[in-house]
Structure formats: structure tokens, C-alpha cells
Amino acid sequence: MDERILIVDDEKDMLVLLKRIFKEKTNHIVETECNPLKVVELLRKHQFNIIITDLKMPKMDGIAILDMVKNIQPSAIVVIMTAYATIETAIEATRKGAFDYISKPFRKERILMTIDKAVKWQKLTQENIALKKSLQYKKESPPIIGSSPATLSIIKMIAQVAKSTATILISGESGTGKELAARAIHYHSDRKDKPFITINCTAMPEQIMESELFGHVKGSFTGAWKDKRGIVQEADQGTLFLDEIGDLNMVMQAKLLRLLQEGEYKPVGGLTTKQADIRFVVATNQDLKKLIEAKQFREDLYYRLNVINLHMPPLRDRKEDIPTLAHHFLKKFNSLNDKKISAIAPEAISALMSKSWPGNIRELENCIERGAILCQSDTINISDILPQEPVAHTSPIFDHSIYTLPFKEAKEIIIKTFHNKYINWILQQNNGNISRAAEQAELQRQYLHRLIKEENINTEIFK
Numbered sequence: 507m508d509e510r511i512l513i514v515d516d517e518k519d520m521l522v523l524l525k526r527i528f529k530e531k532t533n534h535i536v537e538t539e540c541n542p543l544k545v546v547e548l549l550r551k552h553q554f555n556i557i558i559t560d561l562k563m564p565k566m567d568g569i570a571i572l573d574m575v576k577n578i579q580p581s582a583i584v585v586i587m588t589a590y591a592t593i594e595t596a597i598e599a600t601r602k603g604a605f606d607y608i609s610k611p612f613r614k615e616r617i618l619m620t621i622d623k624a625v626k627w628q629k630l631t632q633e634n635i636a637l638k639k640s641l642q643y644k645k646e647s648p649p650i651i652g653s654s655p656a657t658l659s660i661i662k663m664i665a666q667v668a669k670s671t672a673t674i675l676i677s678g679e680s681g682t683g684k685e686l687a688a689r690a691i692h693y694h695s696d697r698k699d700k701p702f703i704t705i706n707c708t709a710m711p712e713q714i715m716e717s718e719l720f721g722h723v724k725g726s727f728t729g730a731w732k733d734k735r736g737i738v739q740e741a742d743q744g745t746l747f748l749d750e751i752g753d754l755n756m757v758m759q760a761k762l763l764r765l766l767q768e769g770e771y772k773p774v775g776g777l778t779t780k781q782a783d784i785r786f787v788v789a790t791n792q793d794l795k796k797l798i799e800a801k802q803f804r805e806d807l808y809y810r811l812n813v814i815n816l817h818m819p820p821l822r823d824r825k826e827d828i829p830t831l832a833h834h835f836l837k838k839f840n841s842l843n844d845k846k847i848s849a850i851a852p853e854a855i856s857a858l859m860s861k862s863w864p865g866n867i868r869e870l871e872n873c874i875e876r877g878a879i880l881c882q883s884d885t886i887n888i889s890d891i892l893p894q895e896p897v898a899h900t901s902p903i904f905d906h907s908i909y910t911l912p913f914k915e916a917k918e919i920i921i922k923t924f925h926n927k928y929i930n931w932i933l934q935q936n937n938g939n940i941s942r943a944a945e946q947a948e949l950q951r952q953y954l955h956r957l958i959k960e961e962n963i964n965t966e967i968f969k
């Protein structure tokens with residue numbers, strides 16, 4: 507981690523010493539300033555992550571520096587250095603928003619540890635801000651597009667279950683619209699004016715996850731320098747969307763179960779239990795039953811979560827939606843890229859329909875985005891969306907010279923050419939995924955695998 511640190515002290519020796527310590531032990535970029543009056547200018551010019559300042563200096567003291575930082579760079583962290591005699595003031599500074607104080611003289615481990623703690627703390631706060639932003643995300647849900655029987659039944663099911671408070675487990679491959687469905691459930695429920703909060707169970711390390719979810723009390727661990735509200739508290743009265751629930755660790759599974767059953771939780775380091783009224787929607791692209799067998803997921807939690815199951819089918823099973831979705835995304839990217847593309851060529855639509863879309867609707871969305879950017883005319887053509895498409899499938903497999911050969915030999919050549927072209931095509935359609943290609947071609951996987959070997963085709967090039 508290389509952070510940008512500013513050290514302010516009127517004693518030049520101290521600046522030299524600190525700079526040397528950081529240089530030896532860290533990759534942080536350190537700037538020093540012995541004239542506190544110049545700090546304002548520095549703060550206006552550069553963004554710092556951490557400011558270490560002496561407390562007692564002539565002309566301007568550390569508290570004034572702290573105030574200045576809070577004004578100019580509120581996200582920066584301030585650490586105060588102080589002589590024993592002024593510890594009271596340093597404590598006062600932490601009340602005013604300094605992260606910590608270090609009393610002089612100090613050992614180098616002490617300063618390194620404090621800065622390490624500060625860096626970790628800052629990362630946590632940033633994650634929190636990002637989460638809060640996602641909280642304020644649009645006050646309505648984007649539409650669920652499609653008119654295939656599968657999509658219509660999803661829309662119908664959402665309308666039926668949204669008003670209840672039952673927990674919903676949304677399953678489906680990546681990119682099938684699980685998060686979109688979760689939002690739709692929230693915005694069709696009576697909780698729509700309350701928060702909708704998303705938390706991804708994979709993204710966070712175990713300890714951070716607990717404090718993010720349930721909050722913590724001041725002093726409960728290094729870096730917990732003040733009480734913090736958890737997501738559960740933020741989501742009170744609203745909906746909490748737990749994404750990738752299969753990745754939640756066993757300890758957190760037990761705590762979540764308690765919250766689901768009793769509506770109760772305890773902040774990290776807290777003594778009293780708190781109550782929360784939350785509607786849970788959870789999602790997974792893993793097979794939770796398999797995780798239960800492997801003892802990685804609690805069976806009782808599974809049944810508590812799976813009150814209603816909403817399965818999002820893969821796009822290859824609702825291909826009728828492709829044209830509508832493609833036009834929907836075209837409209838979206840027209841407006842995002844300030845373009846006026848009016849149509850998608852029919853050959854491009856049929857090419858889109860013939861792909862198997864392992865990345866599902868997200869992959870289709872990305873493909874149209876690329877098309878909208880590359881398109882030079884008012885129509886998206888096949889070359890805009892599938893530029894790597896071989897023309898081979900439209901050219902004949904053989905020419906008339908084949909008839910000059912004996913029947914058996916001609917047949918062998920044609921079959922071999924056909925195998926080669928067909929396999930290349932089907933693999934390309936499925937991004938080199940042999941199982942999916944076999945499924946689309948209605949072939950046994952082992953058989954397709956043998957053909958790939960015979961034709962000496964490198965599947966990696968399609969990935």
C-alpha cells in the first residue's frame with residue numbers, strides 16, 4: 507500500500523527521522539513541512555491520505571492544522587504527535603476528529619503501527635461511503651425487459667411476492683438479472699420508500715463483514731475509534747439484498763440466522779442486543795444444496811432463506827427475449843454515448859440469436875455497448891457486434907474439384923472440413939466452453955472433446 511503522507515513539525519530533525527523510518531519500512535510517499543503556515547497551500551495542491559502533525563509549534567498549532575485538514579480534505583486522516591506534557595490537548599484533538607495521537611519520544615514500531623491502523627481505517631470508511639452511495643441509488647427499479655414465457659413468469663412472480671415480507675432466494679447463473687429482480691421486489695413492496703441496501707458476501711473479509719453488517723462499538727478492535735452503525739441498522743424498515751450468499755462464512759451464517767429468526771443482532775463489541783425489521787432478499791449462483799452436503803452452508807439457514815425461490819433462467823433458455831433486450835440496450839447506450847443509431851441489422855439480430863451467451867444478459871448488454879460505440883452508421887451491423895465472427899460459415903465447404911476424387915476420399919475430406927468448421931464455429935459461439943458447446947450442438951461432451959483433439963483445435967483462442 508503506498509499512501510501519501512504529509513508530516514508537519516517545526517523540528518527539522520524529527521522530519522528527517524520520520525521520513526527515514528517510512529522510507530525503510532514502507533512504500534508510502536512522504537512529504538515534510540517545517541513551516542505550518544505553508545500547510546494550507548500544500549493541502550490545496552495535493553491530496554494526502556494521512557497528515558501527521560506536531561501539536562505544539564510556533565505560529566500555528568496542531569489543532570489548527572487539524573481544523574484546516576477537516577475543511578480542505580475531510581477524508582484525510584490526522585495523527586497528532588505530542589510531548590507528554592500536552593497529552594490532555596492531544597486527547598482533546600482526537601475528540602475533534604484526529605484519528606490518534608502519539609506521545610514523543612516514540613519507538614518506530616509505534617508510529618508504523620498507528621499509520622498502518624489509519625490506512626486500514628481509511629479503507630473501511632471508503633468502502634462504507636461506497637455502500638452508502640449504492641443506498642441512494644435510483645429511487646425506482648429499472649424495467650425487466652422481455653416477453654418470453656420465462657421472463658413473463660418472473661415478472662408475475664415478483665408482483666405476487668413483493669408485498670409479502672417473506673425471504674426470497676434468487677438463484678441463477680451470473681448475469682441473468684438477479685440483482686435487477688431484487689430491486690424490482692423492493693420497489694414493488696410497501697417498503698419502497700425505505701432503503702434498499704446491497705451487500706456482496708464475497709467481497710469482504712470475515713471480520714470486516716461482521717462490523718459492516720452489525721456495526722461496532724468504540725474500542726472493540728484496533729481502528730474502532732468511534733461507534734459505527736451497521737448496514738443492518740441502515741436497512742431497518744427496508745430491504746437488505748445479500749448477494750453471493752453461498753460465500754458467507756459459517757460464523758456469519760449463524761449470526762444471520764439469529765437475525766432472520768429473532769430479528770435481533772449485536773454490534774461487534776456491544777453488550778446489548780438490537781432489533782431490526784428487515785426484508786431479506788438473497789442471491790446465489792452456486793448450488794446451495796451442494797454446499798450443504800460439503801458442510802459449507804447451514805441447512806437450517808438454507809430453509810429459512812428459501813421461503814420463496816425465484817429462479818432466473820439463463821438467456822439461452824429465453825432466446826425470444828434477445829431482440830427486445832438488444833433494442834432496449836441500444837436505446838440505453840445511444841443516450842449514454844450521445845449517439846443516434848436507429849436500428850440493428852436483421853443479420854446482426856440473427857447472429858445474436860444464434861449465440862449461446864454464457865455470460866447471459868450482462869454479456870449481451872456489453873456486446874450492444876461495444877456495437878453502439880463501434881458503429882459508424884445509423885445501423886448496427888454484424889461486424890460491429892461480432893467483429894471476430896468468421897465468414898467461413900457462409901462459404902461452401904468444398905468446391906467442384908472434389909468430384910474429381912474417388913467417392914471415399916472426397917467424403918473423408920468433406921467430413922474433416924465440416925468437423926473443423928463446425929467445431930470452430932460452435933466453440934467460438936460458446937467462448938471456448940466445451941460443455942456449453944456440446945450442449946448447443948446436442949453432442950456428448952466426450953465426443954466433442956475427441957473431435958477437438960482430432961482437429962487439433964486450441965480452445966484457448968476463443969476465451
Ligand SMILES: Nc1ncnc2c1ncn2[C@@H]1O[C@H](COP(=O)(O)OP(=O)(O)OP(=O)(O)O)[C@@H](O)[C@H]1O
Pocket residue numbers: 648649650651652657678679680681682683684685686687791831834867868871
Ligand atoms: N430482463 C432484463 N431486462 C433488462 N435488463 C436486464 C435484464 N436482466 C438483466 N439485465 C441487465 O443485465 C445486467 C446484469 O444483471 P444483474 O446484475 O442483475 O445480474 P446478476 O444475476 O446479479 O449477475 P451476477 O451474478 O454476475 O452478479 C444488468 O445491467 C441488468 O440491468
Ligand SMILES: [Mg+2]
Pocket residue numbers: 684685749
Ligand atoms: Mg449480481
